[in-house]
Amino acid sequence: MSQENIIESLTGKTSKKKKSRIPAKLDFLQSATGLILAIFMIFHMLFVSTILISKDFMYSVTKAFELSFIFEGGSTVPVFISILIIFIIFIFHAFLAMRKFPISYKEVLRLKTHSDLMNHGDTKLWIIQVVTGFLLFFLGSVHLYIMLTNPGNIGPFASSDRVYSDTMWPLYILLLIAVEFHGAIGLYRLSVKWGWFEGSDPKKSRKRLKKAKWILSGVMLVLGAATLVAYMKIGAEHQSNYGERYTIQTEVQNAY
Amino acid sequence: MSREITITALKYNPSDCNSKPTFVDYKLQEEPGMTLYIALTKIKATVDHDLSSDFVCRAGICGACGMIINGKPKLACKTLTSDFKDGKIELLPLPTFPLIKDLSVDTGSWMKNMSIRVNSWIVTNEKTDISKLEKRIEPEVADEVFELDRCIECGLCVAGCSTAIMRKDFVGAVGLNRVARFSIDPHDERTDEDFYELIGDDEGIFGCMSLLACEDYCPKNLPLQSKIAYMRRKMIKV
Amino acid sequence: MHIRYTDALIIGGGLAGLRSAIATSERGLDTIVLSLVPVKRSHSSAAQGGMQASLGNSIMGEGDNEDIHFSDTVKGSDWGCDQEVARMFVQTAPKAIRELAAWGVPWNRVVKGERAVVINAKHTTITEKEEAHGLINARDFGGTKKWRTCYTADATGHTMLYAVTNEAMKRGVVIEDKKEAISLIMKDGQCFGAIVRDLKKGGLSAYVAKGTMIATGGYGRIYKQSTNATICKGTGHAIALEAGAYLGNMEAIQFHPTPMVPSGILLTEGCRGDGGVLRDKDGYRFMPDYEPEKKDLASRDVVSRRMLEHIKKGKGVKSSYGDHLWLDISILGREHIEKNLRDVQDISMTFNGIDPADKDENGWMPVLPMQHYSMGGIRTTPKGQSVNIKGLFSCGEAACWDMHGFNRLGGNSVSETVVAGMIVGNYFADFCEETGIAIDTKMVQDELGKQDEYILGILACDGNEKIFDIKDKMRNIMQDKVGIFRNGKDLEEAVEELKILLQKTKNITVANKCRLLNPELEEAYKVPMMLKVALCVAKGARDRTESRGAHFREDYLKRDDENWLNRTISYWKNKDDLEPALKYEELDIMKMEIPPAFRGYGRKGFILENPLSQKRQEEVDKIIENHKSDRGSLQEKLMPYELQAEYKIKNQRLGDEDE
Numbered sequence A: 001m002s003q004e005n006i007i008e009s010l011t012g013k014t015s016k017k018k019k020s021r022i023p024a025k026l027d028f029l030q031s032a033t034g035l036i037l038a039i040f041m042i043f044h045m046l047f048v049s050t051i052l053i054s055k056d057f058m059y060s061v062t063k064a065f066e067l068s069f070i071f072e073g074g075s076t077v078p079v080f081i082s083i084l085i086i087f088i089i090f091i092f093h094a095f096l097a098m099r100k101f102p103i104s105y106k107e108v109l110r111l112k113t114h115s116d117l118m119n120h121g122d123t124k125l126w127i128i129q130v131v132t133g134f135l136l137f138f139l140g141s142v143h144l145y146i147m148l149t150n151p152g153n154i155g156p157f158a159s160s161d162r163v164y165s166d167t168m169w170p171l172y173i174l175l176l177i178a179v180e181f182h183g184a185i186g187l188y189r190l191s192v193k194w195g196w197f198e199g200s201d202p203k204k205s206r207k208r209l210k211k212a213k214w215i216l217s218g219v220m221l222v223l224g225a226a227t228l229v230a231y232m233k234i235g236a237e238h239q240s241n242y243g244e245r246y247t248i249q250t251e252v253q254n255a256y
Numbered sequence B: 001m002s003r004e005i006t007i008t009a010l011k012y013n014p015s016d017c018n019s020k021p022t023f024v025d026y027k028l029q030e031e032p033g034m035t036l037y038i039a040l041t042k043i044k045a046t047v048d049h050d051l052s053s054d055f056v057c058r059a060g061i062c063g064a065c066g067m068i069i070n071g072k073p074k075l076a077c078k079t080l081t082s083d084f085k086d087g088k089i090e091l092l093p094l095p096t097f098p099l100i101k102d103l104s105v106d107t108g109s110w111m112k113n114m115s116i117r118v119n120s121w122i123v124t125n126e127k128t129d130i131s132k133l134e135k136r137i138e139p140e141v142a143d144e145v146f147e148l149d150r151c152i153e154c155g156l157c158v159a160g161c162s163t164a165i166m167r168k169d170f171v172g173a174v175g176l177n178r179v180a181r182f183s184i185d186p187h188d189e190r191t192d193e194d195f196y197e198l199i200g201d202d203e204g205i206f207g208c209m210s211l212l213a214c215e216d217y218c219p220k221n222l223p224l225q226s227k228i229a230y231m232r233r234k235m236i237k238v
Numbered sequence C: 001m002h003i004r005y006t007d008a009l010i011i012g013g014g015l016a017g018l019r020s021a022i023a024t025s026e027r028g029l030d031t032i033v034l035s036l037v038p039v040k041r042s043h044s045s046a047a048q049g050g051m052q053a054s055l056g057n058s059i060m061g062e063g064d065n066e067d068i069h070f071s072d073t074v075k076g077s078d079w080g081c082d083q084e085v086a087r088m089f090v091q092t093a094p095k096a097i098r099e100l101a102a103w104g105v106p107w108n109r110v111v112k113g114e115r116a117v118v119i120n121a122k123h124t125t126i127t128e129k130e131e132a133h134g135l136i137n138a139r140d141f142g143g144t145k146k147w148r149t150c151y152t153a154d155a156t157g158h159t160m161l162y163a164v165t166n167e168a169m170k171r172g173v174v175i176e177d178k179k180e181a182i183s184l185i186m187k188d189g190q191c192f193g194a195i196v197r198d199l200k201k202g203g204l205s206a207y208v209a210k211g212t213m214i215a216t217g218g219y220g221r222i223y224k225q226s227t228n229a230t231i232c233k234g235t236g237h238a239i240a241l242e243a244g245a246y247l248g249n250m251e252a253i254q255f256h257p258t259p260m261v262p263s264g265i266l267l268t269e270g271c272r273g274d275g276g277v278l279r280d281k282d283g284y285r286f287m288p289d290y291e292p293e294k295k296d297l298a299s300r301d302v303v304s305r306r307m308l309e310h311i312k313k314g315k316g317v318k319s320s321y322g323d324h325l326w327l328d329i330s331i332l333g334r335e336h337i338e339k340n341l342r343d344v345q346d347i348s349m350t351f352n353g354i355d356p357a358d359k360d361e362n363g364w365m366p367v368l369p370m371q372h373y374s375m376g377g378i379r380t381t382p383k384g385q386s387v388n389i390k391g392l393f394s395c396g397e398a399a400c401w402d403m404h405g406f407n408r409l410g411g412n413s414v415s416e417t418v419v420a421g422m423i424v425g426n427y428f429a430d431f432c433e434e435t436g437i438a439i440d441t442k443m444v445q446d447e448l449g450k451q452d453e454y455i456l457g458i459l460a461c462d463g464n465e466k467i468f469d470i471k472d473k474m475r476n477i478m479q480d481k482v483g484i485f486r487n488g489k490d491l492e493e494a495v496e497e498l499k500i501l502l503q504k505t506k507n508i509t510v511a512n513k514c515r516l517l518n519p520e521l522e523e524a525y526k527v528p529m530m531l532k533v534a535l536c537v538a539k540g541a542r543d544r545t546e547s548r549g550a551h552f553r554e555d556y557l558k559r560d561d562e563n564w565l566n567r568t569i570s571y572w573k574n575k576d577d578l579e580p581a582l583k584y585e586e587l588d589i590m591k592m593e594i595p596p597a598f599r600g601y602g603r604k605g606f607i608l609e610n611p612l613s614q615k616r617q618e619e620v621d622k623i624i625e626n627h628k629s630d631r632g633s634l635q636e637k638l639m640p641y642e643l644q645a646e647y648k649i650k651n652q653r654l655g656d657e658d659e
């Protein structure tokens, strides 16, 4: 065991008699991972919702992720790697954020009565974040694991089959709700936490940020729900051909 | 015109082994301009001589009279009974601080610990000759320091903060604001590294989860949100 | 039973007590400060308007110095003050404020160039000097020749108290709050500490010390309407009284012109200092009619009386709380109010729903004079030691070392607290260094036992009086009969009624028999203390058949320098007496630097002159005329005074060489 660790854990100081810089790094990383995930989720939503435009479009975007413009027919390796990276960030974020969870009965009771009594907006938002974060732990992991083990099975039919025939939709509904609340609140929190967009009147900017947060959640939820419905519809129509893979139907293919 | 109002207070004397925590209702006639200070003083003088609460300045200046009033942390002396449309007011002692009796809590020890913990004083090696002209300070800087120096240690920011409720050792917005105050004071020679030693941990700046109840309930309207963010940005760079 | 030993025991954690604690701890003395409330909540925190110190940085303070500050203070006091003490004070005040600046008080600073101000209800522009930029600024206040009151918006006491408390903590002063001194430990006429009640737990303990200081602030709460905090009950005075100490000038009570109606919360003198004016029911600005020279900014005693005079003429504004007048600061403009009078605005909006920045009468705030400050207190020497009890010191509002006489100037009080903390604190430290604890544990325990029995006695008492009623009656008597306008008949009645009340306190019942945390029990031992203080005030006022400063007798309108140029000393002869004994301490005109004359405001021609005044004036004039060398040696000839060398040293000002 490193002596440095022993010193710090017993005295609270490093051997240079300084406070450890780790807490600063953890706080930064928590925010950074949160930010990456939140931005990723916006793009992820745009990506999966391409199904609303057309199957072809979604297909070609998928292929693009498989780097079909480099590898003939596309490769699942880049997809696998990106899922792995996101999974790692996801786990790391969860690991960091867990530090903030209320852990004992006493803490939960105090937090709950306090928040019920006070009815304070931002505190409630945080509780939503904790609860949704906790849910994401499971829901997100399942989704990511499935993606990780089936990097090739993404596409208009493959995805629809999964949503509909493999009964993933209940999970997705929950995941969608959880992640959109969690992410939007997270972005709002990041702004107030680090003083972004403060402007000359922080009180006013905060009101604006909060509004932006609600709008973001709203838009994403609507978009997500519509997308899910689209997958369900395709999945239902395609149920008899479960397992069949999509092939391009128009000339878009030639673009790549 | 006056109406009857009901004030419900939590009564409990932890130092008396026979005392059990109970809610007690008091009914009284409202008067124009009645504050909770006036109402409680009346209750104490007439119906219940035994009710304890802390009022000092009764003008919103000293920070002694923080309570949870219908759920919100507020200064009782600055709260008008007429603000409550249904005439029902529930009073609880501030959480987080040790309870002395009924509505009276020990904010003093908490604040003293906080002050000592963040070294809430000017640190400098400069010796001042007090018979000579004072050091010049840019007027805006002086105003800026004053703005943060207005904190009255009422503890409402602590009582409203769920982090502080869960984590007993959290310095609270009051402590973080204090550090920000000294960090911009030109008389203070401490560097960001020095301040990191005081608040660079999960009981300090990194423990704050940006719940902003502090900002919302601070009776002095201190810019806590931006000052905490300011300190966080500084501390992350150390 | 619990006994603690320390070198210096300081009862009271306001500005005065804490600054003294810094003085003793700098010398390495073990120091304990006791306070009823967390010290940062002490009443000093409520001081709004500012602190006087003759820095002369602002253009409107140009040319200011100790001499002018001295003269303002002496006139303000209506010649009741100890001029040597006033000299000590004015000489140290600039040092005090510079020390505070270094401790972090964010004093408002001078901005070079043009600045819009309101003077005499007119908008004017003044130009601050380039060289003054960044130095401590000042505002105008009542009774002063120059703009001399330094400030941090209207939270001056707050920032000062926080800085001083922080410094005390930095030096490791032991501060114990929620501790109440209920009696002094005495042996052979010397004080060795106090018996203290723990207000968090209710138990008693003894604090034994080489020296004891009382810095417990004022006693305004003996009045029904007061700007003072709820803790300003004068218990510090009462325990000194009970130990046999002399109190000085207890009848000298200041009434502030502009507390708000009905809450009694103060609206700072800074309102008028910055240019606000008083108006009557017709919106008419009446003060210039009465006081053509200083107008709204004559000294407080004068303005308060003029206001009541005006109300008596039927010019008051009728309200359900009686007649009042208006304070108008709307002319200062919203920007100024929101920056420099922010607390005033906040108070007015919260308690009366009035935004004082609103135009014209919408923004006028209802005001009426109320009790505000206690000039009187524990009579001490200029070094701060009780004149008749060894080892007992006092400073701040609690003391009467006597720099305020019969009226104190706004801004001179917080200034006094820190200055006295420096000067008296050092003398106190000297004393503690030289003294040993010559009292044995047994005696301490006896005293502790006695107090214990006293408390048990109150709980055992089974009478038919109610302590809350007694308190109410006392406060009403003081309000109605010992107020701004006083007369022999009312005062006589007041004394008699207060005596009856004091008698009645021995015949009460406390419902809850718990001896620990019991608010009713607290009242039961405090009210008799308050009554004793009230009796000193009422009796002193009854016997003083003249009008001086804040003490105004309708039946004796003149200031009587022939018979009453003296200080009232009140003391409790026997424990069971129902009233204090009085005696008088003469003021020696022939030693005064400024002999009695007209103050320059207030009623003209209402002085019964003492022939010595003229004689002394001639003497003084001659000394000044014949004097050739420097200011310091002139002072030695006019009126020498003792002061620690480090404080006596010349104060540098802008423009002085070796800057």
Ligand SMILES: Cc1cc2nc3c(=O)[nH]c(=O)nc-3n(C[C@H](O)[C@H](O)[C@H](O)COP(=O)(O)OP(=O)(O)OC[C@H]3O[C@@H](n4cnc5c(N)ncnc54)[C@H](O)[C@@H]3O)c2cc1C
Pocket: C011, C012, C013, C014, C015, C016, C017, C034, C035, C036, C037, C039, C042, C043, C044, C045, C046, C047, C048, C049, C050, C051, C052, C156, C157, C179, C180, C181, C182, C215, C216, C217, C218, C227, C228, C229, C231, C235, C236, C266, C268, C372, C373, C395, C396, C397, C398, C410, C411, C412, C413, C414, C415, C417
């Ligand atoms: C509303 C208001 C505004 C004012 N504004 C100004 C101003 O602008 N400028 C100015 O110069 N002056 C002003 N004054 C006056 C000035 O604030 C006070 O005179 C001064 O602060 C008194 O300070 P102090 O240290 O003597 O006492 P305080 O600050 O009153 O402190 C008294 C201390 O004694 C403690 N204490 C009391 N009794 C006991 C006991 N029995 N046992 C233990 N502890 C005890 C208390 O807890 C407290 O800590 C103002 C006063 C008021 C009421």
Ligand code: HEM
Pocket: A027, A030, A031, A032, A033, A034, A035, A037, A038, A039, A041, A090, A093, A094, A097, A098, A100, A101, A126, A129, A130, A132, A133, A134, A136, A137, A138, A140, A179, A182, A183, A184, A185, A186, A187, A189, A190, A193, B209
């Ligand atoms: C296992 C899954 C997750 C858990 C347990 C989790 C938990 C948490 C918690 C408790 C917080 C609050 C931290 C604090 O207040 O300091 C938080 C913040 C945040 N989360 Fe998550 N989260 C998870 C997944 C995600 C995902 C998928 C996203 C992306 C949308 C995300 C984005 C954010 C953001 C942006 C923040 C704000 C960061 C900060 O305050 O520093 N989180 N998370």
Ligand code: HEM
Pocket: A044, A048, A049, A082, A083, A084, A086, A087, A090, A136, A140, A143, A144, A147, A153, A154, A155, A158, A159, A160, A162, A163, A168, A172, A173, A175, A176, A177, A179, A223, A224, A225, A227, A228
């Ligand atoms: C790189 C990693 C990821 C990939 C490749 C990916 C891919 C996909 C795909 C292809 C779908 C369509 C449905 C399906 O095929 O099953 C989908 C849906 C979904 N994903 Fe992901 N995902 C990733 C990470 C995440 C993460 C981290 C979250 C949140 C924690 C998440 C939340 C969702 C949700 C909520 C849906 C349902 C979409 C909707 O309702 O519109 N995904 N994802």
Ligand code: SF4
Pocket: B063, B150, B151, B152, B153, B154, B155, B156, B157, B158, B173, B174, B177, B214, B217, B218, B219, B220, B221, B222, B224
């Ligand atoms: S920061 Fe505000 S809420 Fe917190 S103690 Fe100070 S004044 Fe009270």
Ligand code: F3S
Pocket: B157, B160, B161, B162, B163, B164, B172, B173, B207, B208, B209, B210, B211, B212, B213, B214, B215, B228
């Ligand atoms: S409420 Fe608490 S968590 Fe931070 S932002 Fe305020 S201190």
Ligand code: FES
Pocket: B054, B055, B056, B057, B058, B059, B060, B061, B062, B063, B064, B065, B066, B075, B076, B077, B078
């Ligand atoms: S009593 Fe001082 S703030 Fe309420």
